[in-house]
Every structure is written in C-alpha cells, then in structure tokens.
Amino acid sequence: MTLTPHEVAVSQLGTGHGIPLERITSLRFIKNNIIGNKTKKNLYIKLGILSRLQEIVSVKDDKDSQLKIQAVIVLGSFAFGMRKKNVDLYYPHLGPNCGNEDNITALTNAGVVEPLLNSLNPSGDPKLIEASARTLNAIYASPKVSRQQLFQGNHLHVLVQLLDAYSSNVRQGQDLVMVHTAELVASILARCCETSDQQMKIASSGAIPLLMRLLAGGVSKTQEAALGALAALVKDNSELARLIAQTRLEKGERPAPFILRLVRDKSPTMRLAAATCLTYLNRAGVIPDHYVDIMQTVLPVLVKMLLLTGQVQETAPKILAYLIWESENMQKAVCEMDAIPKLAQIISVMEDGDLMYGIVDHRDKLKENSLLALAAISQMKEDCRKQVIEAKVLPYIVTAMSHPSVGVRAAACQCTRSLSRSVKNLRTSLVDAGIEAPLFQLLSDDDPGVLSSATATLCNIVLDVSPMKKTIMERGIVAKFVHMIGYGDNIVRLNAVWAIKNLVFGAPSDVKETVMRQFGYHNLVALLNDGELAIQEQALNLVRNLACNNEQDINQVFNGMGSGQLLSIIEDKLTWDDQRLLEHALYVLVNIATGSEVHKQSVMKRPSILRSVLSLMTHESVAIRVATIWVIINLTWPDEKVSQSLHERVSVLRSMGVEDRLRSLNSDHDLDVRDRVKTALDHFVVDQQQHGHGVPTQ
C-alpha cells in the first residue's frame, strides 16, 4: 500500500516540514487539482487539509508571505461556489446565492476566519491582503456564516482603511492591487449589513466617504462594489439613507445624480447596481427631487433587464418590486411599460422538472423574484390586476403555491394576495384557478413568511362577495383562525382577527353566532386590550360588524360581552388619539343605537361617552365627524308612534349642547357632513314641535 499524491501533498503542509519551497509546491499542486472539482475538494477536506491551511495562515511571522498567500488562495478555492457573477458578489442580501455552503461551513469550523481577518493588516504584503480579502469575500457569500468576528477587535477599522485605495500613501506599482483590494473589501462590507446595528457600525467607522471616493473613482468594477456597499448600508435604514443622500462627492455633486448616470452605463451589472442603490434611497424617501428621474430612467431600465439573462435578469424583478411597492403611480407606469407579459413569460416558460427539495437555484430565484414583481404591480390598482389576469399567468401562480422552494411559495402567495384584493377576481378568475385548496394547504406550512401571506390572502377569500367563502368555512377555517389567534406570531394573529372581522361582515345572525361560539367573547375582550394597536383596531372592527344589522345581533354581543363591559371598552377607546380606533368605536355606538330601547339606553346612561361624541363632532377628519352625527341620528331616530323615551333622549342630548353643535356644523365644508347634520337637526325640530321647549322633569 502506498500514499496517494494527494495524501503526500497534505502531509507536506505540516509545520514539521521546514522547507517553504516544498510546501509552496504542494499548495500549487493542490490548487491545480481542486479548481472546479467538487470531488477533489471533498477528498482534501477529508484528508484534513483545512486545519493545515489554518495553521499556515495563523503564523504570526511575516517572512514567508508567499506560503501564506498560496494557503489563502487554496482556502478561497474551497469557498468559491459555482456562481461567480459580480452581481452575486455584491448583493448578498438578495438571497442565499452560494452554491458551496458545505465547504464554507467546513472552513469556518476549521477557524480560518480570524487568521484571515488578521492577514488584512495594512502593513503586510499587499498581495496577501488582496488574497485574504478575496477568500473572506467568498466565505461571507454564505448567509450562514456569523458576521460577529468582523465587528470585534480592530477588524472593521482595518477593513475600512483598506477602502482608501486612492490615498497618496499608496506605494508605487501597488495601486492596482490596492484598488482591487478596496473592491473586495467593499463587497465584504456589503455582505455584513444584515442588521441596522451592523449598518450603523460600518457607517460610524468612516466607510461612507471612502465608498464615495471609490464610487467617483472611475474603475467600473470598483464603482459597482462601492454601489453595492452603499446600497446595503441604506437598505431599510432611513437614517443612513438620509446621511448618504446628503453627502457630496469630491466635485461637490450629490451622489444621486451621479448614480443616475451609472443607471445608463453600458454594463448591465453596473446598471443594476446603480438602480438598486437608487431604489433603496427612493424607498427611504430621501431623494424626492429625483422622482421624475426614477420614473423615466430607473423604471424602464429595470423593466428592460427582464429580457436579459443570468444574474441581472434574476435580480432585476426583485429590485423592481421593491421600488414600486408603495407607489401607485409607479405600479401604473410599469404596467404601461408592458412588464406584465414579460414577467408572465418568465414564470410560465419555466417548467418545474427534476428539482431537488430545498435547493435554491437560479431558476427558483428568478421565479420567486418575478412573482414578487407581479405581486407588487397588482397590489393597489385594479387595472394592473386585470392585466395580470389577462396575461393568463394565474394557473402558474397557483402551481407555484405548492413549489418546493419556500421563497417561491411565499412569493406566489403574495401574488394571490394582491390579486384577491378585488371583488371581481374573487368572483371569477380566482375561483376558476382553484386557489382555495392550495391556499388552505399553506396554513400547515412551516415557514412563517408563507403562513403570514396565506392568512392575509384568506382575509379576502372569506368576504361575502367570494363564492369560496362557503367551502373554505366548511373546511373548518374558523377553528384554524381561532387557533392562530392564540398561538401565532403577531402578524398571523393580526391576520386571523382581520379574517374573522371580514368573515362576519354582512353575515347572517346564525353565522355570527357559530363563529363567536368557537372564538369566545372572553378572547375578543382580551384582543380589545391587546398590546398591539393594530390588533385592537381589528377587534374593535369585529365588534362593530357583530353588533350590526338587527336587534338580535346586538343582543348577542350584549350577552356575550356584557353590555357594561362593552360600553366601558368603547368609553376608553373614544379617548384615544387614533383615527381608526375612534372611527370603529363610534360605529359600534352607531350600530348599537339602531337597536331596542334597552340598547339605546345603554349608550345614554354613559355621560362620558356622550361627551366624547360631542367633542369628536368637530374632529378634523370628515369620516369621524360623519360617524358622530350618525350616533346622534340613530339615538334620536323617530319611532312610528310618539314615545316619551325618545323625547327624553333628545332632551338629554339637547341639554348637553348637541343641537347647538349640530347647527355649527351646518356650514361644514363637506357635503356628507352637512346632509347628515340636516337629518339630525330634523329630529330635534320634530321633537320640539311635538313637545315644545324645556327639559323634561326627571
């Protein structure tokens, strides 16, 4: 038996071997063997090469930098995956694009990160620094690698110093290496902006001015890397976005117009990097002066990228989705640029073949991002939804809801959520496409993102205009919602209450009763005082919908919660400075006041509620003013026969100053308010005609 040349090579790396030249030769041999060869990489890892390399890189002695450089390069070979496109390098936050997770885990387990960070010491060999930066960059391509070490000790400071490629201290002949190192460091920093804390630490270490200098420097790959780092710093961080938008480049120019020119660059990766950076700045609301530029330049550039291939095509739809997400005008503009057929094309031509479970490859990512873009486009405007339906892409969206990739499932569900925000779609295309069964299936999904999109979509499916309401209720959806309210995370809980509220809107008494028997009024009371305001709002809206339509329904709520408790809750909510809560609380009163004398009296017996209503009659919001007047209208609604209790109610309200307040609203600028005031005042006038002046004796 004899050793293989590979075993020989690894054994020669041991520290016992004193001749550096031999070790360098071994490393070169290994390097040439493993490049692009997954099997050989695995073989060497099994032979224990990583700890040998770790030892070499950890040596404090700087004399044998050649050996170190070779070791670092070999480590890099282990870290590199199949995908080396630049966009992939600069946009780690767009998703896990690393094809080499296992090797990288092996590298970090061997403890190579710390010595690699130490090798960045600026007084060392520039070639070693460059090689270390490259290897670290490849390691940080994996989102699984902890970023913690980088923020400890002096490492971040050293990294930021390396961004200073254009300083006057650069040694002659080394400037290209320095610029390339700066590019790699910018890319590393871009990968280490996962939390706002990390973003802040990088910013406060002085990285921003140096990144600006790289951006203005004119070496295009370095510019791209700088854009990537700047984008990562401003993403979802309005504070840093504002800071960066307001800095100036060396010639005094603001970054936005400069980046805007790069959006028209001839290189697609540069265009994408620039568009991404502007997208994040725009969503942060810090470049309002460039609205037209974004509409006229960035949007069309991103839409055209849908026709490209590879990484740029893959990433562009996600950036597009991010850019237009909150803007109705941009959604409309993208619609008019014919983005929908392009996205539909991408989604429908990609047939799912032999996909292995859980592996996220380019095809999945492209599908996920394209679905997200469709979700963004159809989120707010019915016209855009119509175009998506007409593109005949819905069957593919529904299929994608059961895709093995979590990302694709979540994005597909976002899409159905956007499309289901329409009465027309709920009645037609969504029924035809059969979204109900796959949607119900997703309620058992392990992924919280998928679960929250699915529950959100269900909020729309259970509306009375949806023919799917009946069947999905028969599947036991209410019990599922009730369970989620008790056990889900806050978003899922919110969605579940929201869904129940939508479900009982306009529902007959027996449905309301069945739902509340499962839900339990004690749970409803708890939600009305939930720590999440958004949940309180939905719970209050639910009470409003329950106590609506007829006396029986009001009775149900009165019996379920106890009228005293109910009115106390409303009394409390009326003191909140939150328009949504106020509106729902007022409409609970409006609805109760349509009920029997007992119901009306329950409100009349609460002077503080009546005082709140009176003071809200001059609220700045039209919706609130209208609601208050409806409370008065219903409390003073004339019965068929003249009733003493009606007269008493009118008198109490009059003595509080309600009638005077109504008269002052006669000149309200809003016609709805004026017309409702007219009705309410009529009630007071009729009462006066029948009973004359004066307050009734108690």
Next chain:
Amino acid sequence: MPVFAQQHSTEAISTVATCTCPVSNDVLIDGILDHSISTLQFQGHVPSCPLHSSQSAVAQLKQQALLKQRQARQRKHDPFECTRLLPTRTCHLYPGSKFAGKQRSGSHSYDVIVDIKHVSLTESTLCGYLHIKGLTEEYPELTTFFDAEIVGPQYSFLTRKWDADESTDEEHWTLFQPFDDIVHSCGRDKSKYDFAKEPCIFMRWKEHFLVPDHRVEGISGASFAGFYYICYNKSTGQINGYYYHHTSEKFQQLILSHVEERTSFGSYEFR
C-alpha cells in the same frame, strides 16, 4: 415626572414609580409598556406630576406609549408589507348600501335592486350587483356584477370605448339636468370635474358577468353588452341612469332611490 424603579420584596417584584420631576415624558412612556398598570405604585409625587392625581393619567400615558410603539413599527416595517386599502365612502355610496327602483324599457318596467359591494374613491371606482326581475321567462330574476368608473380626475366624461363616441356621450349626459350646471361651472373643460366637491356624481356602470355563476354566457332575451350612464345625487340618494348599447333600444331609463332599511354600518377591508 416619575421614573420606574424595580423594588425587590419577599413577594413578586413590584414596580415603584418615584417622582423625579421633571424627567422627560419619553422616559416614562418608554418605561410604562414593560409594566402592567396594576403593579405600579406611586410615591412622592410633586403635585404637578400627571401621575399624581389619577389612574386615568397612567392610562393616558399607556396610550401614548402604544401609539409611539406603532409609529416605531411603521418606520421599521417589512418592505414587502402590503399597503392598506382603507375603505372609503361618501353619502349613500358605501359597501352594503342598497338602491331600489325600476328600469323602463318602452312600455315595460322591471324592478331593479342595486347592492353596492365596494367603493374606492381613491381609484374612482365602485362595484356591486344589479338585480333585475322579470326580464326573461327563463330567468325570472337576473343578477349581474357591474363596476363603475366615477367621472373625475381619473375618468373623463368621454367614454372612448364600448361603442360610444363623443356624440353618444353628449346625447346621454345632457339627459341629466345637473349636467347643465357643470357646463356652467367648468365650461367645456369638464376634465376638472371634482366629484368629491360637487353635489352629483356621474358614473359609467358596466356589467361584466352573471352572479352567482360567472361562467354562464348568453341569455336568450337579455343582454348586458352595453353600459349605463349614471347620475347620482348625493343629497337625495337618487340614481338616474340610461342604458346604452348601439343595437339596443335607446334611452332605457334606470330610476333608483336609496333604501334606508337600517342605519347600521359594518366595515370590511381587503388585506
């Protein structure tokens, strides 16, 4: 103003508010969420301290704390969280609203009920169901889904589709008396019509499919290929309309008034 300090006792940890006025409200607001009101005790207030007098002041501060928390959440929101489509309404146009009346076609007259299902003033649209009785023998009662374009900043008086040209528009809109007033107020430039401020709302109602089964196509003796020119009066709740289809009998009239069955209002919202 008090700040919160933890006091350890043999029993559970209770929170004590010690008045150290004037500490900023924010300290108090930030602190208050971590503690339930019932475990708070108050000690040593100066009289001006809001916590001095009443528990309701504490409740107020808790409200402020929750509102502040909501604002903070909004700043740190998920970038792909859907924008809310808050329900909108004006006068008699709200989800759940009903209108009843007749459609006149020559000497015939049919009972009509309109159910409003969704109103989006921000998108200048609404939609609902239109029930018509006795139109054909096969279907003694027919229900269609329709949607509406509300004339205003987003939809012009000019239809430019559905086989209607400018003269068709002119011919129909002028049948509505309030339309004269617009010519006076807006002149020829009717694109400036702001339905939110005017007493009347002009719309086009277009039927799309049958309810409950949208797949049914072609009903002998009935058609919904055309559309209605509509004028709704905000104050009276009256809706007038004229059906137009280039092959149908002209000026079939729709007259509806708002049904004030019950003045209770539920509310739903798309998620």
